[in-house]
Amino acid sequence: MPYLTANNFPTEPAGKRFRAALNRPGIYQLPGAHNGQAAIQAGNAGFDGLYLSGAAMTASMGLPDLGIITVDEVAFFIRQIARASGLPLLVDGDTGYGEALNVMHMVRTFEDAGAGAVHLEDQVLPKKCGHLNGKSLVSPTEMAAKVAAAAKAAREMVIVARTDAVGVDGFDAAVDRAKLYVESGAEAIFPEGLTSRDMFEKFKTALPDTPLLANMTEFGKTPFFTASEFEEMGYKMVIWPVSSLRVANKAQAELYASIREHGGTREMLDRMQTRQELYDTIGLDAYEALDASIVKTIVPVMPDS
Incomplete structure (x- = not known):
């Protein structure tokens, strides 16, 4: 969390x-x-x-x-x-x-x-x-x-x-x-x-x-x-x-080689963390809920004299 x-x-x-x-x-x-x-x-x-x-x-x-x-x-x-x-x-x-x-x-x-x-x-x-x-x-x-x-x-x-x-x-x-x-x-x-x-x-x-x-x-x-x-x-x-860096670096090298060869990332999609998996890992929903729960501060406006 x-x-x-x-x-x-x-x-x-x-x-x-x-x-x-x-x-x-x-x-x-x-x-x-x-x-x-x-x-x-x-x-x-x-x-x-x-x-x-x-x-x-x-x-x-x-x-x-x-x-x-x-x-x-x-x-x-x-x-x-x-x-x-x-x-x-x-x-x-x-x-x-x-x-x-x-x-x-x-x-x-x-x-x-x-x-x-x-x-x-x-x-x-x-x-x-x-x-x-x-x-x-x-x-x-x-x-x-x-x-x-x-x-x-x-x-x-x-x-x-x-x-x-x-x-x-x-x-x-x-x-x-x-x-x-x-x-x-x-x-x-x-x-x-x-x-x-x-x-x-x-x-x-x-x-x-x-x-x-x-x-x-x-x-x-x-x-x-x-x-x-x-x-x-x-x-x-x-x-x-x-170990984590070795695995990540190996995957990145393969990604860049694939983009260079194929002109895009389609061949690597099944190797990728999906958008939903990324958001779930970093807790995007929880952050958005926290943000929505905070009452916006309203700065008082001085009345016209």
Whole structure:
């Protein structure tokens, strides 16, 4: 239900709702939503939490995922997704957009925009996708300082620390970093770039009391696992970060190719969301009813003297 017309739109802070979902039994499934429409569709499918990927944001803007976008640009995405769906949102905070004070500014801005959780990573700018080679890391203590700053700035927001150390310095270094980040204030850990079930299980064994996040991105280094399989490995969250954007982009490319070939869209009609389906998704009827229910304000006219 659209946020302007919903009587039951959430009033509790998103961070509090995200933490409650994280603490319940089972694995918290967080599909990526790259805009408000995708967020509504994910909610309609039954998901009660979402993920906002930096790679999806930048790609939707026609940019690579190199830490180019700004805090305010990300906040724009957060606001539209939070308002459209009302669901708790985990946001990709990249490297924190600077040092400790910048990280604190990011946390407050994202929380004010409606995010429930954020993750920070320990890469050096320009950062890269976690499933690419050639990454460089900041020192463990530098990242720990960022995590501590994020935890200090957060009011209800859940702070997740991501480490890319597995692909740079090895598994043991990643575990050591993760433990340090927990000591510094991270409530959960995102071990990026794991390449086998055994590695996922060993990471959980090394941090038995810490909630862990699994990244089920396509076309990366991680083999395909289902949410249930990650739960069996002991993980509390799983994200599918860019899946919605990949599907949408593929469909758009096919649409433009068809228009170019056929001179129109007739061949693609059965692949389209209909006008009624679009209006139903965004709640047009509810908005129109709300508009009609508001009494028009009449400005008094001064009488002639």
